[in-house]
Amino acid sequence: MRNSILFIFLILSLTAVYADTGIRVKDTVFIPKEYYVGDKVELRIKLDVESNYRLQLPSALPSSSWIDINSIEITDNNKVSELRIVFTSFIPGTRSFPTLFLGEVILNSVKIHTSSLIEIREGGFIGIEDQLLLPGTKLGLSIIVGILFIGPILIILLLGPFRRKIAKVLKNNIGRSPISKLNKLLRELDDQRTGISCRRFYIRLSAAVREYMSKRSDLDFITMTTSDIEIALIQVLGHREYSSMLTDMMKLSDTIKFGKVTTADKKKMDDIELIKNISKFLEEKIKSNDKSRSSV
Amino acid sequence: MSNSLEERVQEASESIKLCRNEIGKRIIGQNSMVEGMLMAIIAGGHVLLEGVPGLAKTLAVKTLAEVIDADFKRVQFTPDLLPADLVGTLVFRQQTGEFIIRKGPVFSNVILADEINRAPAKVQSALLEAMEEKQVTIGDKTHKLPSPFFVLATQNPKEQEGTYPLPEAQLDRFIMKLLVDYPSPEEELKILRMMGVEKEQKVSRLLTPELVKKLQKTASSILVDKRIEEYIVAIITASRQKEDASRSYTRFIDFGASTRATIYLYRCSKIKALFEGRTFVIPDDVKSVVYNVLRHRIVLSYEAESDELTADDIISQILKVVPVP
Numbered sequence: 001m002r003n004s005i006l007f008i009f010l011i012l013s014l015t016a017v018y019a020d021t022g023i024r025v026k027d028t029v030f031i032p033k034e035y036y037v038g039d040k041v042e043l044r045i046k047l048d049v050e051s052n053y054r055l056q057l058p059s060a061l062p063s064s065s066w067i068d069i070n071s072i073e074i075t076d077n078n079k080v081s082e083l084r085i086v087f088t089s090f091i092p093g094t095r096s097f098p099t100l101f102l103g104e105v106i107l108n109s110v111k112i113h114t115s116s117l118i119e120i121r122e123g124g125f126i127g128i129e130d131q132l133l134l135p136g137t138k139l140g141l142s143i144i145v146g147i148l149f150i151g152p153i154l155i156i157l158l159l160g161p162f163r164r165k166i167a168k169v170l171k172n173n174i175g176r177s178p179i180s181k182l183n184k185l186l187r188e189l190d191d192q193r194t195g196i197s198c199r200r201f202y203i204r205l206s207a208a209v210r211e212y213m214s215k216r217s218d219l220d221f222i223t224m225t226t227s228d229i230e231i232a233l234i235q236v237l238g239h240r241e242y243s244s245m246l247t248d249m250m251k252l253s254d255t256i257k258f259g260k261v262t263t264a265d266k267k268k269m270d271d272i273e274l275i276k277n278i279s280k281f282l283e284e285k286i287k288s289n290d291k292s293r294s295s296v
Numbered sequence: 297m298s299n300s301l302e303e304r305v306q307e308a309s310e311s312i313k314l315c316r317n318e319i320g321k322r323i324i325g326q327n328s329m330v331e332g333m334l335m336a337i338i339a340g341g342h343v344l345l346e347g348v349p350g351l352a353k354t355l356a357v358k359t360l361a362e363v364i365d366a367d368f369k370r371v372q373f374t375p376d377l378l379p380a381d382l383v384g385t386l387v388f389r390q391q392t393g394e395f396i397i398r399k400g401p402v403f404s405n406v407i408l409a410d411e412i413n414r415a416p417a418k419v420q421s422a423l424l425e426a427m428e429e430k431q432v433t434i435g436d437k438t439h440k441l442p443s444p445f446f447v448l449a450t451q452n453p454k455e456q457e458g459t460y461p462l463p464e465a466q467l468d469r470f471i472m473k474l475l476v477d478y479p480s481p482e483e484e485l486k487i488l489r490m491m492g493v494e495k496e497q498k499v500s501r502l503l504t505p506e507l508v509k510k511l512q513k514t515a516s517s518i519l520v521d522k523r524i525e526e527y528i529v530a531i532i533t534a535s536r537q538k539e540d541a542s543r544s545y546t547r548f549i550d551f552g553a554s555t556r557a558t559i560y561l562y563r564c565s566k567i568k569a570l571f572e573g574r575t576f577v578i579p580d581d582v583k584s585v586v587y588n589v590l591r592h593r594i595v596l597s598y599e600a601e602s603d604e605l606t607a608d609d610i611i612s613q614i615l616k617v618v619p620v621p
Contacts, residue, residue: 210620220616222620223615223617223618224620225578225580225583225620227583228583254578254579254580255576255578257521257523257621258519258521258523258524258576258577258578259574259575259576260519
């Protein structure tokens with residue numbers, strides 16, 4: 001609305017200025033109609049020139065700090081001349097075009113209005129503006145971000161087998177606590193005690209102890225040999241007798257695993273019981289440590 | 297068969313214990329060095345000893361040679377030493393008008409190559425060729441070296457000026473590189489009391505070449521489970537991994553251990569089990585010999601050197617990522 005009023009005002013002012021100079025402005029066209037700072041614009045002014053006046057191109061293009069005049073052309077057609085001025089404005093707002101000397105005719109006080117992309121506020125310094133986005137960009141970005149975040153969730157929800165697999169992995173690894181995992185394995189081993197070989201039994205048992213101890217302490221029992229475990233157990237359990245008993249069990253499992261030695265069924269039961277007791281002791285120790293830490 | 301192996305292992309273990317005690321009459325402490333040397337002899341390999349002067353490296357080798365009941369020669373490596381000084385040469389005999397072979401010190405059962413890095417490359421090369429081939433060529437004739445044939449080379453990690461460091465390919469021929477460290481204060485006190493007055497401590501010749509062969513045979517019968525074999529290979533391949541972000545040590549290694557390292561780690565693990573009086577190898581055996589077998593075979597990167605990391609530091613990091621069976 002504001003731009004339309006300004007446009008009408010410009011037309012009227014041009015008509016008023018040149019009414020008494022032997023020429024009459026018939027029509028004014030800006031291409032494009034609305035332009036911004038830095039845009040290249042063509043201004044076409046149709047002039048009705050009296051017969052005793054002649055239009056001539058200026059010897060040099062007028063210059064100014066706020067505007068670049070790129071070219072000026074004059075076309076004549078049955079008393080109606082057209083002036084084509086290509087320019088680029090660098091300051092927003094309404095300003096007077098530099099004076100044009102067109103032979104016997106002087107064209108001055110031509111008003112042009114350069115629009116601004118940013119809102120012009122009055123008074124005080126204008127703060128730093130946000131990065132300008134093309135209309136519709138924000139919506140596009142929102143859609144892309146939405147797809148990126150919601151897309152994978154939708155895929156997981158839609159793909160049944162994959163969803164079930166993830167649920168299984170989560171159930172087996174994250175959902176279950178180290179002690180419940182160990183107890184489950186001990187129950188399995190107890191059931192299969194007579195069914196599997198002695199070697200297989202102790203491979204699974206020692207691996208379960210290593211995994212449980214690694215998860216319940218800061219030490220990596222998976223990469224420890226029995227001698228390393230012997231030292232680490234004293235630190236983790238803080239119970240000399242249990243440490244010694246578990247070390248003996250690990251030594252026995254080394255003998256069975258690598259020395260092709262077997263052991264009695266009773267020994268297997270005793271070892272399962274020993275690990276149950278030690279894990280129970282460790283869980284209680286961790287709980288009491290947590291409690292005393294939180295009370296401090 | 298199992299009982300027989302157990303008996304043989306117990307017998308071998310006793311023999312080794314006796315040898316260690318015999319060496320212990322002259323060498324106080326340095327258990328790791330003495331064990332490493334005995335291990336190398338049973339494994340049929342050669343040893344590189346590294347330590348500052350005055351830590352009884354030469355005395356240990358001389359004592360070992362005496363205990364082995366074998367021919368022993370010591371060669372002091374110097375910059376002016378020639379290959380012929382080591383392997384021998386052809387000498388012209390005027391009376392008969394013919395060339396006769398004059399065999400060098402390399403024709404012995406036990407050779408002490410003292411300060412091996414002080415001799416130029418051609419001399420080192422001549423010795424290392426003898427170590428690998430167990431034969432030398434003088435003139436146009438090839439001569440077999442006596443059996444057993446062991447080279448125990450020493451080098452000083454300090455005073456590197458004017459030395460010829462052994463290249464990686466030649467270092468790889470040593471089954472072990474043993475680091476000789478200072479004795480503990482208690483051991484130092486024992487040494488002072490024993491060596492304070494100059495007297496020669498006699499040692500008995502317990503380890504005959506026949507016994508060495510018997511120990512070698514027993515060691516080869518030691519059981520190695522499939523899972524232990526896989527553990528050995530996992531350690532070696534872990535040392536060869538390149539630019540693995542999940543394994544931070546990989547940036548400190550330029551070249552990993554060779555296949556020869558795999559073989560020697562396997563052999564030494566078996567001998568370690570024999571030393572412990574066991575008929576089978578356990579992961580502890582592998583872990584206890586891995587430093588001696590790998591430390592001279594892992595080529596460290598510039599980054600490791602700038603961080604002042606040693607091969608032993610890197611081996612520790614490797615062991616921390618390989619699961620134990």
